[in-house]
Amino acid sequence: MTFSLVARCAETGMFGLAISSSSPAVAARCAYARAGVGAVASQNVTDPTLGPLALDLMQGGMAADEAIAGVSDLGKFIEYRQVLAVDKNGATAIHSGPNSLGIWTQAQGPNVASGGNMLANDSVPQAVVDGFLNSAGHLGDRLIAAMRAGLAAGGEAGPLHSAGLLMVDKVAWPVAELRCDWTEDCPIENIATAWDVYKPQLDAYVQRAIDPREAPSYGVPGDE
Incomplete structure (x- = not known):
């Protein structure tokens, strides 16, 4: 029921x-990332513990393939899960259990991995x-471009x-953590719209957290 x-x-x-x-609120259950460590998607009959587990293993020094092997060894009912990881060196790894739903498949490239289940087709x-x-x-x-390409291919x-x-x-x-938890419209386009708004402000929000004295104005009435 997912592609990522x-x-x-x-x-x-x-x-x-x-x-x-x-499904509703997919990013709340499936999206995990840690600065300097990597990013992990844990999906298909989701076990939310697998994302943090994979990140912990990579933070401990494992490459993506080693971390995914560790998840496969330690995770419960792993035959139902899909887990995708990219590490600090751009290496990627994917576990897709044989009980993944519907049409399921995966693909990898330099610095990127994608997987999905209940897909319209295997491309x-x-x-x-x-x-x-x-x-x-x-x-x-x-x-955003990648998700639009997946949608155009059938989604x-x-x-x-x-x-x-x-x-x-x-x-x-x-x-940045942008979510559309439910819509009858296209959630990918909703996220794309949110990104267009958020992108010019991203650095300012980080600076405000680090040192608000050096931050740009807040853009609210009364702010100078």
Whole structure:
């Protein structure tokens, strides 16, 4: 019921993830990233413990493939799960259990991995990877481009209702965490609209957290 990608920006070291599903609030259960460590999507009959587990293993020094092997060994009912990871070096790994739902498949490229289940066809993850690799600019722009490419390739077999975009970079909190938890419209386009609004303000929000004395104005009445 989901397709997603995890990715690393080779220029900045920023990590990101984008995901969409027919289920509600998909990003709340499936999206995980840690600055300087990696990004993980845990999906398909979701076990939310697997994302933090994979990140902990990578933070402890494992590469993405080692971390996914560790998740496969330690996770419960792993035959039902899909878990995607990208590490600090841009290496990727994917576990797709044989009990993943419907049409399920996966694809990988430099600094990017995509997987999905209950897909309209088995070409969607490769379209997501190609959409990322063929795009340029900010990591957020590339994540949106990749998800749009997956949607254009067929997307999920059923209607999409939720989506999310998560990015981390240098600080301990997400620099962007945008979600559409339910809509009858296209949640990917809702996230794209939110990103267009948030992108020009991203650096300012980080600066306000680090040192508000050096931050730009807040843009509210009475602010000078």
